Amino acid sequence: QSALTQPASVSGSPRQSITISCTGTSSDVGGYNYVSWYQQHPGKAPKLVIYEVTKWPSGVSNRFSGSKSGNTASLTISGLQAEDEADYYCCSYAGRTKWVFGGGTKLTVL
Amino acid sequence: QVQLVESGGGVVQPGGSLRLSCAASGFTFSSYGMHWVRQAPGKGLEWVAFIRSDGSSEYYVDSVKGRFTISRDNSKNTLYLQMNSLRTDDTAVYYCAKLVGVPATTDFDCWGQGTLVTVSS
Numbered sequence: 001q002s003a004l005t006q007p008a009s010v011s012g013s014p015r016q017s018i019t020i021s022c023t024g025t026s027s028d029v030g031g032y033n034y035v036s037w038y039q040q041h042p043g044k045a046p047k048l049v050i051y052e053v054t055k056w057p058s059g060v061s062n063r064f065s066g067s068k069s070g071n072t073a074s075l076t077i078s079g080l081q082a083e084d085e086a087d088y089y090c091c092s093y094a095g096r097t098k099w100v101f102g103g104g105t106k107l108t109v110l
Numbered sequence: 111q112v113q114l115v116e117s118g119g120g121v122v123q124p125g126g127s128l129r130l131s132c133a134a135s136g137f138t139f140s141s142y143g144m145h146w147v148r149q150a151p152g153k154g155l156e157w158v159a160f161i162r163s164d165g166s167s168e169y170y171v172d173s174v175k176g177r178f179t180i181s182r183d184n185s186k187n188t189l190y191l192q193m194n195s196l197r198t199d200d201t202a203v204y205y206c207a208k209l210v211g212v213p214a215t216t217d218f219d220c221w222g223q224g225t226l227v228t229v230s231s
Contacts, residue, residue, distance in 0.1 A: 003154065003156075036209070045221035045223055045224060046155065046205075051210040051214055052210075091157070093212045099160070099209070100157060101147075101155040101156060
């Protein structure tokens with residue numbers, strides 16, 4: 001049950017696009033299409049922005065998009081805005097009714 | 111509106127016990143499996159435990175197995191986490207959460223505001 005691997009930080013300028021990777025194994029990310037992404041602002045609870053690899057929850061901007069290839073999932077945020085600055089976490093189902101989160105990525109909007 | 115409200119956090123000595131509660135409202139609590147997720151100060155999220163909607167089965171991350179017990183009372187719309195033999199590395203904000211389902215029949219996903227547990231002598 002090791003945490004999924006995410007870059008510690010990424011940055012981008014307003015209106016640019018960034019991508020955050022999330023690498024696991026064939027037992028979690030690679031084995032299931034049940035990867036979610038959460039946005040967390042300081043002092044706040046996490047908020048779901050992508051689920052089942054590519055799906056948007058209602059009310060979430062379509063500037064957020066997800067994908068997966070093999071054991072690595074990715075979150076892309078296009079048209080960066082100041083309010084996108086936050087920590088982002090991936091989460092994958094890991095089989096046998098267990099889940100695993102990534103270590104988190106701090107997004108800085110320059 | 112949908113709401114999860116945790117309580118019961120506090121300061122406890124190593125080896126001690128604490129019971130967290132999570133009161134749910136605004137949705138049919140008894141229809142959903144529920145989770146506890148924790149976040150150590152300045153660190154990332156860690157999935158801790160899951161309980162099925164009817165309370166029939168429980169699942170834990172290896173680091174808390176045998177020490178923590180997740181339970182629920184559907185008549186009171188309340189989720190619990192009994193934490194025994196607490197260690198300093200259990201220090202974290204504990205979130206009660208209804209994570210999006212596997213598979214997801216809806217996009218329903220909800221978290222409480224968290225309750226801080228500090229294990230220190």
